[in-house]
Structure formats: structure tokens, C-alpha cells
Amino acid sequence: MTGKCEGMKIPITEPTIPDLSALRSGYMRILKSRMITNSAFTRELEAEVQKRLKVKHAIAVNSCTSGLMLVMKALGLKGKIVMPSFTFHATAHAAVWNRLVPVFADCDPETFNLDPKSAEDAITSGTSAILAVHIFGNPADVEALARIARKKNVKLIFDAAHGFGSSHKGKPIGSFGDAEVFSLSPTKLVTAGEGGMVTTNDDRIAKSVRMGRNYGDGGNYDCEFSGLSARLSECNALLGLESLKNLEKNVARRHEAVELYKKSLSWIPGISFQKIEKGDRSSCKDFAMLVDYKKIGISRDRLYDMLVSQGVTVKKYFYPPVHKQKTFKRFAGRNPAARLKNTNYISENILSLPLYSHIETATIIRICSTIKDIILKDLAL
Ligand SMILES: *Cc1c(COP(=O)(O)O)cnc(C)c1O
Numbered sequence: 197m198t199g200k201c202e203g204m205k206i207p208i209t210e211p212t213i214p215d216l217s218a219l220r221s222g223y224m225r226i227l228k229s230r231m232i233t234n235s236a237f238t239r240e241l242e243a244e245v246q247k248r249l250k251v252k253h254a255i256a257v258n259s260c261t262s263g264l265m266l267v268m269k270a271l272g273l274k275g276k277i278v279m280p281s282f283t284f285h286a287t288a289h290a291a292v293w294n295r296l297v298p299v300f301a302d303c304d305p306e307t308f309n310l311d312p313k314s315a316e317d318a319i320t321s322g323t324s325a326i327l328a329v330h331i332f333g334n335p336a337d338v339e340a341l342a343r344i345a346r347k348k349n350v351k352l353i354f355d356a357a358h359g360f361g362s363s364h365k366g367k368p369i370g371s372f373g374d375a376e377v378f379s380l381s382p383t384k385l386v387t388a389g390e391g392g393m394v395t396t397n398d399d400r401i402a403k404s405v406r407m408g409r410n411y412g413d414g415g416n417y418d419c420e421f422s423g424l425s426a427r428l429s430e431c432n433a434l435l436g437l438e439s440l441k442n443l444e445k446n447v448a449r450r451h452e453a454v455e456l457y458k459k460s461l462s463w464i465p466g467i468s469f470q471k472i473e474k475g476d477r478s479s480c481k482d483f484a485m486l487v488d489y490k491k492i493g494i495s496r497d498r499l500y501d502m503l504v505s506q507g508v509t510v511k512k513y514f515y516p517p518v519h520k521q522k523t524f525k526r527f528a529g530r531n532p533a534a535r536l537k538n539t540n541y542i543s544e545n546i547l548s549l550p551l552y553s554h555i556e557t558a559t560i561i562r563i564c565s566t567i568k569d570i571i572l573k574d575l576a577l
Contacts (some may be wrong), residue, residue: 201299208509209482211382212437212446212553217526222434233408237367237433238556242393245378247372251395256433257409260357260379260392262426264290267375267394269421270404271351276323278350281519282330282539285354288527289328298527299323300519305538306331308469308484312340314535315402315522316348318324325351328373332513333385333479334472335364336414338372345373353377353464360440360478362388370395375405380436384448385479386443389437391428414500446553450480453555457483460564464571466491483551486542494574496545502570508563510547517543 226232238256245254246472257263268277268290272495277291279401281300288298302314319326326345328336336354345352352373356362357376359369370376372435374397378384380391394405403419405415428436466488472478487496496512503510519528533540549563 203283205507206550208511208550209552210382211387214442218438219452226430233429234427235430240430241433241437243392249368249395251371252397255394255405255477256428257392257426260377260429261286262424263289263377263392263394265293266405266408267353268294270401273324274379275324275328277325278318279313279327281536282514282518285518292343302536302538310334312337318350327353329355330359331364333362333481335362335476338364358481363477365475371397375401377443386439387433391432391436449553454480454483458559482548484546484548488546496547506566508566511549515543558566
């Protein structure tokens with residue numbers, strides 16, 4: 197059965213589907229041309245990303261994870277790589293697949309991004325790179341990280357999975373560090389169904405990633421290195437291209453939604469939000485709140501359970517943090533409880549609320565009043 201009851205459940209996110217008629221005619225062109233992967237639409241998508249992000253190279257791949265793997269390979273990284281633990285686990289997977297050892301550094305308690313000081317402290321003689329993330333689309337501290345990378349002579353990569361629509365001092369995310377890697381998966385602002393995009397101003401990295409997405413084969417069947425099968429299909433590229441056209445509109449809508457959330461929730465003592473530095477723009481890939489149990493009198497987990505039971509899909513992004521996950525625990529290092537204090541606190545108290553580019557005002561109002569009812573009822577008990 198479809199209809200009312202099902203419609204009442206609010207998803208955490210969903211992709212915003214672009215104009216169907218443009219997609220329909222594009223699919224016809226792809227199928228008629230019989231060039232169904234890594235062809236005209238992929239090149240058009242790359243050119244469009246280069247132009248928008250003001251970056252020299254954009255190389256389309258089939259996921260952000262494979263893009264990160266290929267960038268690490270292109271840079272010839274060895275040994276250790278410093279990264280946040282407060283991130284989506286794919287950041288760490290890419291490193292481990294390259295036989296790198298992830299070293300987790302703490303995040304900033306307000307921006308939730310990799311703390312440059314903690315990252316610097318984590319660097320040792322065996323470290324070859326820093327991998328930072330623009331968490332929820334909030335630009336990382338790109339300048340401080342670049343300074344540290346230069347000083348310590350290590351590479352700097354950004355996992356920009358959340359970064360379409362983000363900018364730092366008016367400059368779009370995409371040309372910072374040695375390379376940045378975007379995701380085009382369904383939960384991201386620009387989606388190709390599945391896909392990723394490597395952006396860089398470095399000709400050598402670009403050349404290597406281009407070859408690497410095609411097995412490491414430069415075209416003469418005589419492979420230069422072990423690459424991946426990581427090309428973007430034309431159907432995905434078309435969807436990505438049409439989705440990209442709506443980026444500015446969708447970011448603007450998310451900003452409106454976030455403002456409404458903040459206005460409706462800020463009266464609650466003990467609820468706080470991610471800090472965006474002045475001059476930065478977040479894509480608002482996600483909207484999260486920190487729940488301070490001591491002030492609000494209700495735990496994040498109880499609020500989570502109550503909201504889910506009332507049809508509001510909320511998520512604990514990112515919980516557990518990477519260093520506590522089964523496969524990554526072995527990399528947690530010495531005394532993670534003290535070293536990763538902010539990471540632990542945030543992951544234990546954060547709650548992501550529903551957000552997508554076509555979310556309706558009425559939906560946000562319903563979510564906020566549900567939160568209010570839960571909290572008031574809990575306090576009355
Ligand atoms: C979604 C995401 C990824 C992985 O993207 P894929 O395109 O699915 O590989 C990597 N890092 C972060 C921070 C993400 O949110």
C-alpha cells in the first residue's frame with residue numbers, strides 16, 4: 197500500500213531529481229551514440245566542474261572512495277596518514293586499501309573539522325600525508341593545514357565528499373591542498389547516482405588519476421601501475437551534469453532550511469550547532485545538533501529513539517567514530533580516550549536532522565514541534 201501512512205515518515209535525506217525532460221533526451225543521445233561509459237557527458241561534466249570550481253583538472257571517477265585511493269596512489273604515499281576519526285569511514289578505507297596506516301587526530305569542538313594542532317601533533321617521521329575532510333560541507337581550516345603540510349613536508353588531501361557548494365573566503369572548495377575528492381553518491385548535494393570527482397591543479401596527479409581509473413592503462417595496453425576499474429558511466433555523468441545545474445539553487449534552499457531549524461530550536465537550552473567560520477560557506481550537506489544532556493535533561497540516544505518512533509528519521513552521524521569501528525580499532529593508537537576527546541564527545545552527543553534540497557517548510561516545522569513536545573514531556577516526567 198502506498199499513500200498517506202507511508203508519506204508520513206520523514207526521510208533523513210533524499211536526492212533531488214533534476215529536470216526529467218533533459219534527462220530523457222540525454223539518455224536517448226547516450227544510447228543512440230552507443231558510447232555508454234567515459235565519453236561525451238563525462239567530459240562535459242568534468243569541464244563544468246573545472247569551470248565552477250576554478251580548478252585546472254577535474255577527473256570523473258565512479259566513487260569518492262576510488263578517487264581517494266587513486267590520489268593516494270598518484271602521490272606515492274607510504275607509511276602513515278593523519279586523518280580525523282570524526283568522519284565517514286570511507287575516508288579511512290581508502291588509506292587502508294593503499295596499505296597506509298591511518299593515524300587519527302582530534303576534531304575541533306565547534307567546527308567538527310580536523311583540528312590543525314592535533315593533526316600537527318600526530319605527524320611523525322613516518323607520516324607522508326594529511327587527509328582532512330570538509331565535515332557536513334563546512335570548509336576545513338585549509339590555510340592552517342597547508343602551513344603544517346609545508347612545514348612538515350607532507351602531502352595534503354581533502355576528502356571533499358560533502359564539498360559541492362562549499363567555499364572558503366569566496367573561493368570554491370576544490371583547489372585546496374594537492375587534490376580534493378568529491379562524492380556524487382545519492383546523499384550528496386550533486387548526485388550522479390554513484391560517482392566521484394578528483395580536482396587538482398597538479399598535472400602529474402591528474403595524469404595518474406586519469407590513467408588509474410582505467411586500470412593504469414595509458415592506452416597502449418601496457419599498464420604503468422595497478423589501477424582500478426573506476427570510470428564513470430555516461431548515464432551517471434548525465435545525471436550528475438543535470439544535478440550540478442541546480443547546485444546554487446539547492447544550496448540556497450538548504451541555507452533557508454537550516455536558518456529555520458536554528459530559529460525554531462535555539463530556544464532549547466543545551467542544543468548547539470556546528471560553527472561555520474566567518475567568510476566560509478557550508479554546502480549544508482547535513483544539519484546536525486549537539487545535545488548537551490546536562491543542560492537539556494534528555495540524552496541524544498533517547499531523543500533519537502523518540503524521534504524515530506514518531507516517524508522522523510534522524511541519524512547519529514558520525515557514530516561510532518572511525519577509531520572505534522571493528523576494522524579500524526587496531527589503528528586507534530595510544531590513549532584514544534584522551535587524545536580524541538572532542539571526537540568522542542561529539543560522536544556521542546550529535547544528532548543529524550532531516551535535510552534535503554527540496555525539503556518543505558511544513559516538514560521542518562513538524563520536526564521542530566515534535567522535538568519540542570518530546571523535550572517538554574520528558575521534563576514534566
Ligand atoms: C559519502 C562519503 C564518502 C564516500 O563517497 P562514495 O562516493 O560513496 O565513495 C567519503 N567520505 C565522506 C566524508 C563521505 O561522506
